[in-house]
Amino acid sequence: MAKQQPGRSRRTFIGTAIAGLPATLLLHSACASDKMTKPQAEYQDTPNGIYSCGLCTLFVAPDGCKVVEGVVSKDGWCKAFAPVD
Structure with a gap:
């Protein structure tokens, strides 16, 4: 049977891991x-x-996009184009 060191239980480890997850x-x-x-x-x-x-x-006015980084022109185009209904 394995010896358990004081203060180093599995429960303590799991609790610490869960607390650090967020x-x-x-x-x-x-x-x-x-x-x-x-x-x-x-x-x-x-x-x-x-x-x-x-x-x-x-497109996010005046010069942004939800899926492309950086500044985009309202007159530009990319393969992610999704037309307004």
Whole structure:
């Protein structure tokens, strides 16, 4: 039978691990970006025919996007284009 060291129980370890989990998740979400880079999105500053960022549901006026990093033009376009209904 294994000897148990005082103050180092499995219950203490699990409690400490669970207590630190929210902080770990918070730090991870603060560092990670869910957005694509412009090359990943195949972003271009010109429209694709009649389709442009200004007509996309992901466009955030005046020059942002919910899925592409950085400044985007309302006249631009990318492969994530989602037309407004």
